[in-house]
Amino acid sequence: MPGHHLSDQQVFLFMVERRHHTQSVAAAKAGISERSARRIENDPRLPSQKKQGRHWRTRADPLEPFWPRIEELLKIDGILAVTIFETLQDEFGEEAVPDRIRRTLERRIARWRALHGEEKEIFFPQRHESGRQGLSDFTVCDDLKVTITGEPFAHRLYHFRLACSGWEHAAVVLGGESFAALSEHLQDALWKLGGVPVEHRSDSLSAAYKNLDADAQRDFTRSYDDLCRHYGMIATRNNRGEAHENGSIEGPHGHLKRRLDQALRRRGSRDFDSLGAWRDFVEAEVAKQNRRKARLVDEERRLLGRLPAHRTTDFAMIAVDVSRNGTVPIDRVIYSVPSRLVGRRLHAHLFDDRIDLFLGPDKVMTTPRVRMPHPQRGHQIDFRHMIANLRRKPGALRNLVYRDALFPAHAYRRAWQAFDDQLDAHQACRDTVALLDIAARGDCVDALALRIDAALDAGRLPDVTALRQEFLPTLRARHEVTIPPPDPRGYNSLLTSMELR
Template sequence: MPGKPVTDQQMRLYMSDRPFHNQRVAAARAGFSERTGRRIEANPVLPSQRKPVRGRTVPDPLEAVWQPILIPLLERDSSVQAVTLLRHLQMLDPDGFPDDRVRRTLERRVREWRALHGPERDVIFRQSPEPGRMGLSDFTDATELGVTIAGHLLLHRLFHFVLAYSGWEHAAPVLGGESFTALAENLQNALWTLGGVPQESRTDSLSAAYRNLDKDATRDVTERYEAFCRHYGMVASRNNPGEAHENGAIEAHNNHLKVALDQALILRGSRDFPDIDAWRRFVDEVVARRNRRREDKIKVELQHLKPLPTQRTTDFTELVVRVVRTGGFLVHSVFYSVPSQFIGQRLRVHVYDDRIEAYLGATHVVSHPRMRGRKDGKRIHSINYRHVIHALRRKPQALANSVYRDNLFPRSEYAEAWNRLSEVLPRKEACKRMVDLLWLAHSENCEADLAALIAGDFANGALPDAKTLRKQLLGSRTELPEDRKVRLTDLSSFDRLLEVRT
């Protein structure tokens, strides 16, 4: 058949049929043309024993430059690219190489030269994981999923932990960077959720997360991580910088997890969540479904894991801060408020990835969601209006120019109330009305209900007033009738329920 070379078997069949049939019939029985039969009879050597004769159909465009010019450049540094060599030839001889028509020929020639004369290349050795041997941790950017919290894009990462043998995984959103705090907190959560500890904990180079710190701080972080692994009886190991394939058991899982989350979000029909906790629960559900498909291997691996220690270890960074006269303290360029009674006191602050906890001695004082400082140096404030409302009620005029006024309002309705009051009323009256609204929300513990009433006033074109809204709140609450009598059970009746054994 056209395009297919004749095989030794076809030729032998043709030659054995030729004494009994003419050329046309013998060629047809062998599966080729009569012309091929005549060529075989003229040269009866088997095809496998013939030396192929090949030659160029067009002149070699690189013949004049390959040996004298290009080979020395490749021998000097074999990493030079073919396109770089082409540009070099075009500078030397613009008329000889006016365009890029020889680029593909040059790339093929360079590729063949590297295969024959180039340096040794690195080899990736596929591994056979042992059950209970290694757990891998990594951070991966999850902003590309397009998740929003109350309409705002969530800039975050995912902490991802995977067992190399079974593929059991744990994932959690991380709001900050690849810090020791985020690693320690989430790795502990993964181990306690798993119910066991692998022999080795593999990560990428942690120093990448602390490149802006000095050598002493970087060394301290390394010591804390090693102490963390000693607490759990794990051996700490890291892959070589820039060698992502050494963490291949989790790098591939990172992509698979994000694809699974993306598909689950498509089925959900929305990428918006009311708060970060709802997004965390969604991630947990997706990961749990993925782990159920690995139950057989997980059962095998659980038998080889070491037991957990009796308690968790430190998974936060501790700071000692002083509460200043403005009613709060600074942590990483963020101002956090506390009740005014603690002004002048020194507090121990535990800094987690998503929150901070402040203590006076062993007594818990306050909690705040953790916030990150801005790159432009402008200070961020995390203010709980309940901490300052008593002082603000005595000095309501301080609200107008307070540096953390816009962070003081607990809900958007309160911020809108201030905007409308300050536009219509004189500053003194606007400040007094706004402070009265905040005091009402605090004293009656009706922050959400009051926000709904404020929104109703906006819809009716009215300005919110604390006295009027207080009456509406008290009127809507159900009071117990005064004349209802409660009949108490006689305690002696319980004696009949007792069995006395003589």
């Protein structure tokens, strides 16, 4: 076509068609003119073989007066082309260095750096030996914009992957990077996989070390090494700040989150009824991807090491003393415990999403683990632990430090505010404690909350007496039982029957 240069592909096509057609027909099929066809037959070289660019300039180089200064600026490490351009305008004036030559400068600098610049870092593709390496890492999932019952859900994913076959395991992590999260979910992955790779590689764990002192860091490292030793794996780490050294897991992070994002788009909603529902969703998507690699995974499974007889510790453990308040402090959060444990020392097993409390060998309770950003503090209070004492001292509710955390649902907080506004101080405390007592004894927190909200929405206070009759089973009236005295004549009949025998 006029105004367009011939390409190598057009020449190839013309030469093929020329074997079976006339020159004009072959030229038409190749999309070229007959004149170009004659030129090709006279000189069969490809355009790329005979094309020679012009080596002379048709106008003055606008950068020639400033090039020595540009080369001086290029010696500054990390300097940008736009910074060099602005420097030239500051030093020589905008008339001498007009805006229209900026793009010319950027192209010239890019070419100079390609010919004379510093060496760039390159990445070396690796051949992964089957059964050799498994990798772990954590990735932030805020971009997925998942919500739980309408509330934004900030979390991470723990991600394990076999470098060779690509088998992977992912788990929702509520807190940050920690040994408890790493140990629990790594062991889940290994037992689900059914074998152990020779080497386990992680990043430098700098996020896990962030808020730990030197002793805690050494303890973390020792625990991690013991974990890998228990499973017979070699523990390795990449250098701090060099994420590409963990490339076999860093790249798949993006693939995993992209698949989850697409699955959420197909689902039509990013909101879930519960944390468990979101965890099931993630597990199903990961399992679907693993099924696509089933053949490779089965081949690698045969080369994995055997699992040990049992799991090892997958939690952090600390000792805590139960205060006179019936609470224990753990990681800047105050947790309530049954009042019968006041004065005792408990051992807390800290998992990623829960805390188990033990008195000696006996587990006394499990509570969800609460995360508070440093240096904030919080409370996790179960009103059932406090209600017996509050019944005896309801007035303590008014100025209770953790009063808001005591209410199991928003309806109870609304009831307290309404009682406090419309009743005297003592009666407001008594009625609020009475509602909590009904919820505890009747095990009806949610149902009672609906009744409380309905009353408040109707503009009246909850009727404590009516609610107690509705939710607490009434005691059956005791009936007097009269036992008549024995009839002595009955014994005579027994004696008679004995004589007859």
